Amino acid sequence: MSQFSPGERIEEALSEEGLPTPDVVVEPDADRLARAVSSALVARLAAAQAVHGTASVVLTGGGIGTAVLQRVADLAAEPEHAVVDWQQVDVWWGDERFVPADSDDRNELGARAAFLGRVGLDPERIHPMPSSDAGFDEPEEAAAWYAEQLAAVAGDDRAVPRIDVLMLGMGPEGHVASIFPDSPAVSDERPVVAVRDCPKPPPTRISLGFSAITSAEEVWLLVSGEGKAEAVARALGGATRSDLPAAGARGRRATRWLLDAAAASRLPRD
Numbered sequence: 001m002s003q004f005s006p007g008e009r010i011e012e013a014l015s016e017e018g019l020p021t022p023d024v025v026v027e028p029d030a031d032r033l034a035r036a037v038s039s040a041l042v043a044r045l046a047a048a049q050a051v052h053g054t055a056s057v058v059l060t061g062g063g064i065g066t067a068v069l070q071r072v073a074d075l076a077a078e079p080e081h082a083v084v085d086w087q088q089v090d091v092w093w094g095d096e097r098f099v100p101a102d103s104d105d106r107n108e109l110g111a112r113a114a115f116l117g118r119v120g121l122d123p124e125r126i127h128p129m130p131s132s133d134a135g136f137d138e139p140e141e142a143a144a145w146y147a148e149q150l151a152a153v154a155g156d157d158r159a160v161p162r163i164d165v166l167m168l169g170m171g172p173e174g175h176v177a178s179i180f181p182d183s184p185a186v187s188d189e190r191p192v193v194a195v196r197d198c199p200k201p202p203p204t205r206i207s208l209g210f211s212a213i214t215s216a217e218e219v220w221l222l223v224s225g226e227g228k229a230e231a232v233a234r235a236l237g238g239a240t241r242s243d244l245p246a247a248g249a250r251g252r253r254a255t256r257w258l259l260d261a262a263a264a265s266r267l268p269r270d
């Protein structure tokens with residue numbers, strides 16, 4: 001059952017390789033998309049806590065990702081939606097710009113303003129990617145350190161802990177996190193990668209790699225706007241992850257494309 005309402009689900013089934021095929025939900029506009037995703041995220045984290053005691057989420061920057069966080073913080077303040085123990089939620093990032101900590105380019109700053117600074121999380125469970133002034137000279141060192149943090153929380157010789165929901169925005173050319181088309185990160189099997197010469201500024205970044213992204217229980221791609229419609233159609237139409245990294249963003253148990261009507265406008269109706 002989709003937890004999204006009044007969205008329209010187009011497809012759900014098992015693909016040939018055993019992963020669930022993407023579940024596509026369409027909301028009328030970006031605002032209603034953010035509202036639907038935030039409600040679903042709260043419900044999903046509460047469900048994870050009911051099973052495991054804890055929950056974990058990977059955040060994304062971008063317009064919809066930030067709007068979702070704002071709305072989640074609003075919900076957290078409403079008694080009827082206080083179903084998540086925020087002290088028992090681990091927060092990770094899908095990518096980050098390797099710039100100074102106080103730079104407005106940091107995804108972390110946006111997340112702190114929208115959400116982390118408004119909801120009572122355990123500081124020990126907030127796991128930002130390092131900034132360029134955090135003591136690492138090179139982004140490769142910072143990426144390796146972040147991989148160590150993931151592995152330390154995971155334990156049992158696993159590289160990545162259980163991630164209940166991994167959210168991703170998507171660029172118009174199909175990049176997710178900071179994995180850009182035809183870039184070295186596409187084929188880098190490490191859980192965390194350093195990205196240099198990024199086609200979109202700032203050029204130096206840290207990103208989860210595909211091995212970490214595809215280890216998540218659920219991957220949610222949050223996409224709005226006509227400018228993304230072609231990439232959405234290509235990703236769901238069989239593009240390779242090298243051509244269009246979003247096509248390779250798949251969760252173990254679910255992959256959800258959460259779209260507004262404009263972003264869905266080039267999908268075939270069947």
Ligand SMILES: O=C(O)[C@H](O)[C@@H](O)[C@H](O)[C@H](O)COP(=O)(O)O
Pocket residue numbers: 060061062063064065168169170171172177178200201222224
């Ligand atoms: O620099 C980047 O790589 C972008 O900020 C990216 O991380 C962003 O999440 C997507 O491009 C979607 O952004 P929107 O939701 O704002 O379209």
